Amino acid sequence: MxxxxxxxxxxxxxxxxxxxxxxxxxxxxxxxxxxxxxxxxxxxxxxxKFRRRHPDAYGVPEKxxxxxxxxxxxxxxxxxxxxxxxxxxxxxxxxQAPSNAIEYTAVGKQWMWKFKHPEGNREINDLHVPMGTPIRMKMTSEDVIHSFFIPAFRIKRDVLPGRYSEVWFEATKPGVYHLFCAEFCGAEHSRMIGSVHVMEPAAYEAWLQGKEPGQTAVASGEELFKSLACITCHRGDAGSRGPILANLDGGEVELANGQVVKSDDAYLRESILNPRAKIVKGYEPLMPSYQGQVTEEQILSLIRYLKEINQKVADAGDATPAAETQTAANEG
Amino acid sequence: MSEATSTGYPEENYLTQGSTLKSWLLTTDHKRIGVLYLLTISVFFLLGGLFAAGIRLELATPQGDLVQPETYNRMFTMHGILMIFFFLIPSIPATLGNFLIPLQIGAKDVAFPRLNLASWYIFVIGGCFTLWALVSGGVDTGWTFYTPFSTLFSNSHVLPAALGVFITGFSSILTGLNFIVTIHRMRAPGLTWFKLPLFIWSHYATSLIQVLGTPVVAITIVLVAFERVFHLGIFDPSVGGDPVLFQHLFWFYSHPAVYIMILPGMGVISEVVATFSRKRIFGYKFMAFAVLAIAVLGFFVWGHHMFVSTQSVYAGTVFSVLTMLVAIPSAVKVFNWTATMYNGAVSWDTPMLYAIGFIGLFTIGGLTGVMLGTMGIDIHVHDTYFVVAHFHYVMVGGAIMAFLAGIHYWWPKIAGKTYPVFWSKLAALIVFIGFNLTFFPQFLLGYMGMPRRYHAYPEEFQVLNVLSSAGATVLGVGYLLPVIYLTYSFFFGARCAQNPWGAVGLEWETTSPPPTLNFDEIPTVTGEVYDYSPKKEAQVV
Amino acid sequence: MSSSHAHAPGLAHHFDSYEQQRQSASLGMWLFVAQEIMFFGGLFTAYLIYRLMNPVVFAVASSELEIKWGALNTGVLILSSLTMALAVRMAQLGKRKAIVGFLCLTLLLGLTFVGVKAIEYTNKWHHHLVPGEHFSFHLSPTEIGALQSHGIDVSDPAQAYYVQSRAEMFFSLYFAMTGLHALHMLIGIGLILYILRPAWKGRFNLDNHNFVEGFGLYWHFVDIVWIFLFPLLYLLGRHLPHA
Structure with missing residues (x-):
C-alpha cells in the first residue's frame, strides 16, 4: 500500500x-x-485453441x-x-457513533456548508477538528438534498431538508482533506467543496483560543431560550405553564393521549416548530409555534440546549412534585 | 463473411415493397418499423454522444473553464436522458427485437402490427418533447429528476423533458406488450418454449419489465410535473411530502430499467456465441431461467441506490442481500457463454469479436456492481465516478457492444449486403480500446473520491481525467466507423448469401432480406434449438 | 396486402385463425390492464403512505367529500359493468341491435358518472378545496372538535398550518387519483362512440368480437379502480368527525 x-x-x-x-x-x-x-x-x-480451422468445421456438442x-x-x-x-x-x-462522540452541526444550503463547533465557533466550508476525538455531525439542509462526503474518512451521508441525518468520524492523521457535496444540488454543485483541517489536539486548542470563540451551541441555545421568552412558561417549577424540561436527551415523555414517545432530535424539532402536535401529559396546549422565527442553525442550538437543561435541573436537585410525577411516569 | 452465392438474393423483399416516404411512414411491417427505429435511435445516439464529448472536453481541465456550470449541468442531463430513454432502452428490443422476433418464431408479423407502428410514433413524439426541452435551453436536474431540486429549485425546462420521458415510456410499454403476446401466441407449429432461441427468452423477460415497471415511473413523473406546475407538494417536505418517496418510486422502475438495457444484449450474445462457435449453447435451460430470474429479482433491489439516503439499515440490508442474488444468474450466463466456446469451432468474425469484448467488459461491470451492492463499499463510492464507471461498463461495454455485435451479425439479414470485413474488425478493436481507456480510469477516480456530476474538480484528479477524455476521442472514432461503412454497405455493398454464417435458426431459413410476410411457407419445427451438426449443414446446402 | 385469408372477414393477414387472433387480443388486453394496475399503483402507494403519516387530518378531510354522490356513482358504475358484460355477450351471439342497445346504456351510465364527477369537482371548487393558491380548508365545529380530541388544536397557527397543508395533500391526491380515473372514463366513453358504428353495421359475431371483449375488459378495470377509490377516499375514517 x-x-x-x-x-x-x-x-x-x-x-x-x-x-x-x-x-x-x-x-x-x-x-x-x-x-x-x-x-x-x-x-x-x-x-x-478452438478457432475454426476449416470453413465446414463444427463444435463438439455437449450435454x-x-x-x-x-x-x-x-x-x-x-x-x-x-x-x-x-x-x-x-x-x-x-x-454507529461511539457514545462519547462530540456533537458538531452542519447545515447545507446551495452552495455552502455551515458548521458550528460545540465550543461555539462557526465556520463556512472550512471545518477544523481535533485528531483522535470522535465527532458526530448532525446535519440538515435549508433547500435541496445534499450529501456530506469526506473521501479521506470514507464517510458519506445524504443531508435532507426538514429532517436530521448524522454521520460520525474520528480523524487519525493531521492534514487538510476534501469535503464534497456528493448529491447533485444545482448550478454550483461542484463548488460546494470544503476543507476539513485535522489538527493535533493541542494545535486545535490553540486554534480555538486564537479565534473569537463565539457562543457555544448550548450558550446560544440558552440565549435564544431567554430572548424568545421560552423561560416565562418553562420555568421549571411546579406552577410552570410549560412542562418541566427534564430528561430530554433520549428520555421518554408521556403525552396527554397516553402515548409515550422518545425525546429525540425529531421530537424536539417538532415541539419547537409545531408544539401542539404532541402535548405532554398534565399540560395545556398553550405554546405557539416558532416556525419561521428561528433558522435551522438556531433550532440546532435550541435542541442542544434543551438536552443540557435536564442535567442542570437534576444537578440542582430542585425536583418539583411535577417533575417527580414525570420521572415516575417515565419509569413506569 | 462468405461471398454471395447464386442461391441468394431475392428480387422481391421487404425493402423493395415501395420506396416512397409514405410506404415507410405508414408501414406495419415489423422489419420496416425496426429499420425506422434504427434510424431514429442512431440520431439520438449521435446527439447523446455529442453531449458526452462536451462533458469529456470540459473535464480535461480541472478549473471548469470551458462552459458555465449551468451549461455543463444541462450537458450531462441531456446526455443521460437521451442515452437512457432514447437510445439504450429501445436500442436492441425496438430494432433487432422488432426485426427478428417474428422471424425467429416463424410468424408473419408481431401480434399487433398497427400498435407497433403507433409505438414508433409515440417514441418520436416523446423525442420531440425532449428536443423541445433541449432547444429551449435544456434541463439541469440530471436524468434522475431528484426532488425537491427538480420540483422547487431548478430554473430549467423540466416540464417538456419530463413529458418527453413520460410519453416515450408508453412506446416502451406497448412494444413490450406486443412482444409478450407475439411470443405467446404467434410461434410456428412445433416451436415449443424450450426450442426458442435465447434471444427470444431474453426479450420475453425484458418485455415483462417494460410492461410492469415503466408505468410506475410514468406516474411518478406526472406527479413531479404536477408539483412543478400546480405546486401539489407530494414530494415537498415543507408541506409534509417526502422527497425520499420520489427516490423509491423512481428507482422501482429505473433499476429494472437497467435490465431492460442489458437483457436483450445477453440474448444477442447468446445467438452470436452459438453461431460463431458452431455449437449449441451450453446449459440452455439454465440460460433461459437465468434471464427470467434476473428480470424478477431486478424488481426487488431498487433500494441499493439509497444506502446513504437515510434509508434504515434494515431496509438497506435486505436490498443488499437481494442485490447479491442477482449476481448468480449473471454469473451463470457468463460461465455458460465461456463453456459454449470450449470445444467449439470458433470463428473470428466481427460479431464474435464484439461478443468476446462483451463477455469481458460485462464481467467487470457485473462484479463492480456486486461491490456497489456491498454496503460497506458503497458508503464510500456511492455518487462517485466509481458508479459512473460501473454503469458504463454494463451499459456501454455491455449493451452497446451487444448492439454492435447484433447489428453486424444480422446485417446480411436486414440489408442483404456484406460490409467491409477489415474496417469492421478495426472498428471493433478501436471501440474496445477506446472504451477501456475512457472508463477504466473512472474506477480509480471514484475511489479517490471524485464525485459525479462535477463541473470542476481538484487538481489531483486531472491525470486520470485526461486519460479518460483521450479514450473518449478514440471511442468516438470507433462508433463513427460503423455508421459510415454500414451506411455505405446498405446502398453500395455487395449482395450476400442467404445464410452467410452457416447459422441455424428460423430467421435464416428465409431469404436475406426476407419477404414482407417473412416466409413463403410457415415452417414447422421438428429439430432442437441451436442444432449445430454437420448433418444439418448438408440439408441447408 | 395479399393474403390467403383475404376471404376471411375481420381476420388480420398475419393470423392463421380467428382463435389465434382472439387469444392474442385477449392476452394483449390483460397485459394492458397489468400495466394500468402498476400505473395507478404508484398513486395508491403515495396515498397510503401519506394517509398513514397523517391519519387524523386525512380522515377529517375525507369527510368533506360528498358521500351521496360517491355512492351514487359507485352504483352507476356497477350497473354499467353489467350492461357492458351483456354487450359483450350479445357481440358473441352476434345480436346486432342488442349490442348497440347495451352499448348505449353503458354510454349513458358512463356519462352519468362523469356528470356527477363534474358536479363534485365544481362543488370542491366553490368550497376552495382545489389545491393551489385558493385552497382553504374551512373546518366545521364538529371537525374542530374531532381534531381536538386527537390532540390537534387549530387555534394554534402551527397546528392550523399542519391541518391546512395535510388537507391540501389529501385533496392533491384526491384530484390526482379521481382525475386519472375520470380521464380513463372519458377515454372509455370515446371508445364506445367509436365501436357503435361497426356494431350497428353488424361487424361483431362469434368469430370476431375481440374489440368489444377487449373494450369490456378495459371498462371493468376502470370500474374496479373506482371500487377501490370509493372506500379509500370517501369511507375510510369517515366516522371520525362524527364520533
Whole structure:
C-alpha cells in the first residue's frame, strides 16, 4: 500500500473507519480482478485453441451438466453472501457513533456548508477538528438534498431538508482533506467543496483560543431560550405553564393521549416548530409555534440546549412534585 | 463473411415493397418499423454522444473553464436522458427485437402490427418533447429528476423533458406488450418454449419489465410535473411530502430499467456465441431461467441506490442481500457463454469479436456492481465516478457492444449486403480500446473520491481525467466507423448469401432480406434449438 | 396486402385463425390492464403512505367529500359493468341491435358518472378545496372538535398550518387519483362512440368480437379502480368527525 501513496490512485486514509472500508474494497477488487481475468483468459484461450480451422468445421456438442451449473452458481453465491455480511458489518461500524462522540452541526444550503463547533465557533466550508476525538455531525439542509462526503474518512451521508441525518468520524492523521457535496444540488454543485483541517489536539486548542470563540451551541441555545421568552412558561417549577424540561436527551415523555414517545432530535424539532402536535401529559396546549422565527442553525442550538437543561435541573436537585410525577411516569 | 452465392438474393423483399416516404411512414411491417427505429435511435445516439464529448472536453481541465456550470449541468442531463430513454432502452428490443422476433418464431408479423407502428410514433413524439426541452435551453436536474431540486429549485425546462420521458415510456410499454403476446401466441407449429432461441427468452423477460415497471415511473413523473406546475407538494417536505418517496418510486422502475438495457444484449450474445462457435449453447435451460430470474429479482433491489439516503439499515440490508442474488444468474450466463466456446469451432468474425469484448467488459461491470451492492463499499463510492464507471461498463461495454455485435451479425439479414470485413474488425478493436481507456480510469477516480456530476474538480484528479477524455476521442472514432461503412454497405455493398454464417435458426431459413410476410411457407419445427451438426449443414446446402 | 385469408372477414393477414387472433387480443388486453394496475399503483402507494403519516387530518378531510354522490356513482358504475358484460355477450351471439342497445346504456351510465364527477369537482371548487393558491380548508365545529380530541388544536397557527397543508395533500391526491380515473372514463366513453358504428353495421359475431371483449375488459378495470377509490377516499375514517 506504500506504493499507492505517491501515485494519484489512492485516497488518503485519515479516519478510524478508513482502514475497514479499504479492506473490504481491496477484497472486492481482488474478487473482481480474479474473476475478470479468469473469464478473459478462458475466452481468449478458447477463441485461439478452438478457432475454426476449416470453413465446414463444427463444435463438439455437449450435454448440459447440472453439477457444473450448480457449482458455478453456488460458489459465486457463497462468495457474494460473504461479501454481503462483511459489508453490512462495515456499514454499521461506519454509521454507529461511539457514545462519547462530540456533537458538531452542519447545515447545507446551495452552495455552502455551515458548521458550528460545540465550543461555539462557526465556520463556512472550512471545518477544523481535533485528531483522535470522535465527532458526530448532525446535519440538515435549508433547500435541496445534499450529501456530506469526506473521501479521506470514507464517510458519506445524504443531508435532507426538514429532517436530521448524522454521520460520525474520528480523524487519525493531521492534514487538510476534501469535503464534497456528493448529491447533485444545482448550478454550483461542484463548488460546494470544503476543507476539513485535522489538527493535533493541542494545535486545535490553540486554534480555538486564537479565534473569537463565539457562543457555544448550548450558550446560544440558552440565549435564544431567554430572548424568545421560552423561560416565562418553562420555568421549571411546579406552577410552570410549560412542562418541566427534564430528561430530554433520549428520555421518554408521556403525552396527554397516553402515548409515550422518545425525546429525540425529531421530537424536539417538532415541539419547537409545531408544539401542539404532541402535548405532554398534565399540560395545556398553550405554546405557539416558532416556525419561521428561528433558522435551522438556531433550532440546532435550541435542541442542544434543551438536552443540557435536564442535567442542570437534576444537578440542582430542585425536583418539583411535577417533575417527580414525570420521572415516575417515565419509569413506569 | 462468405461471398454471395447464386442461391441468394431475392428480387422481391421487404425493402423493395415501395420506396416512397409514405410506404415507410405508414408501414406495419415489423422489419420496416425496426429499420425506422434504427434510424431514429442512431440520431439520438449521435446527439447523446455529442453531449458526452462536451462533458469529456470540459473535464480535461480541472478549473471548469470551458462552459458555465449551468451549461455543463444541462450537458450531462441531456446526455443521460437521451442515452437512457432514447437510445439504450429501445436500442436492441425496438430494432433487432422488432426485426427478428417474428422471424425467429416463424410468424408473419408481431401480434399487433398497427400498435407497433403507433409505438414508433409515440417514441418520436416523446423525442420531440425532449428536443423541445433541449432547444429551449435544456434541463439541469440530471436524468434522475431528484426532488425537491427538480420540483422547487431548478430554473430549467423540466416540464417538456419530463413529458418527453413520460410519453416515450408508453412506446416502451406497448412494444413490450406486443412482444409478450407475439411470443405467446404467434410461434410456428412445433416451436415449443424450450426450442426458442435465447434471444427470444431474453426479450420475453425484458418485455415483462417494460410492461410492469415503466408505468410506475410514468406516474411518478406526472406527479413531479404536477408539483412543478400546480405546486401539489407530494414530494415537498415543507408541506409534509417526502422527497425520499420520489427516490423509491423512481428507482422501482429505473433499476429494472437497467435490465431492460442489458437483457436483450445477453440474448444477442447468446445467438452470436452459438453461431460463431458452431455449437449449441451450453446449459440452455439454465440460460433461459437465468434471464427470467434476473428480470424478477431486478424488481426487488431498487433500494441499493439509497444506502446513504437515510434509508434504515434494515431496509438497506435486505436490498443488499437481494442485490447479491442477482449476481448468480449473471454469473451463470457468463460461465455458460465461456463453456459454449470450449470445444467449439470458433470463428473470428466481427460479431464474435464484439461478443468476446462483451463477455469481458460485462464481467467487470457485473462484479463492480456486486461491490456497489456491498454496503460497506458503497458508503464510500456511492455518487462517485466509481458508479459512473460501473454503469458504463454494463451499459456501454455491455449493451452497446451487444448492439454492435447484433447489428453486424444480422446485417446480411436486414440489408442483404456484406460490409467491409477489415474496417469492421478495426472498428471493433478501436471501440474496445477506446472504451477501456475512457472508463477504466473512472474506477480509480471514484475511489479517490471524485464525485459525479462535477463541473470542476481538484487538481489531483486531472491525470486520470485526461486519460479518460483521450479514450473518449478514440471511442468516438470507433462508433463513427460503423455508421459510415454500414451506411455505405446498405446502398453500395455487395449482395450476400442467404445464410452467410452457416447459422441455424428460423430467421435464416428465409431469404436475406426476407419477404414482407417473412416466409413463403410457415415452417414447422421438428429439430432442437441451436442444432449445430454437420448433418444439418448438408440439408441447408 | 395479399393474403390467403383475404376471404376471411375481420381476420388480420398475419393470423392463421380467428382463435389465434382472439387469444392474442385477449392476452394483449390483460397485459394492458397489468400495466394500468402498476400505473395507478404508484398513486395508491403515495396515498397510503401519506394517509398513514397523517391519519387524523386525512380522515377529517375525507369527510368533506360528498358521500351521496360517491355512492351514487359507485352504483352507476356497477350497473354499467353489467350492461357492458351483456354487450359483450350479445357481440358473441352476434345480436346486432342488442349490442348497440347495451352499448348505449353503458354510454349513458358512463356519462352519468362523469356528470356527477363534474358536479363534485365544481362543488370542491366553490368550497376552495382545489389545491393551489385558493385552497382553504374551512373546518366545521364538529371537525374542530374531532381534531381536538386527537390532540390537534387549530387555534394554534402551527397546528392550523399542519391541518391546512395535510388537507391540501389529501385533496392533491384526491384530484390526482379521481382525475386519472375520470380521464380513463372519458377515454372509455370515446371508445364506445367509436365501436357503435361497426356494431350497428353488424361487424361483431362469434368469430370476431375481440374489440368489444377487449373494450369490456378495459371498462371493468376502470370500474374496479373506482371500487377501490370509493372506500379509500370517501369511507375510510369517515366516522371520525362524527364520533
Amino acid at each position: 506504500e506504493l499507492f501513496k505517491h501515485l494519484p490512485l489512492f485516497p488518503e486514509s485519515a479516519s478510524t473507519v478508513a482502514g475497514k472500508v479499504d479492506a473490504i474494497y481491496f477484497f472486492g477488487i481482488f474478487l473482481s480482478a480474479f474473476f475478470s481475468l479468469l473469464i478473459a483468459v478462458l475466452v481468449v484461450a478458447f477463441a485461439v 448440459t451438466s447440472t453439477p457444473l451449473e450448480l457449482t458455478w452458481s453456488i460458489i459465486p453465491l457463497l462468495i457474494s453472501l460473504f461479501l454481503f455480511g462483511w459489508g453490512v458489518k462495515v456499514f454499521i461500524e461506519v454509521n
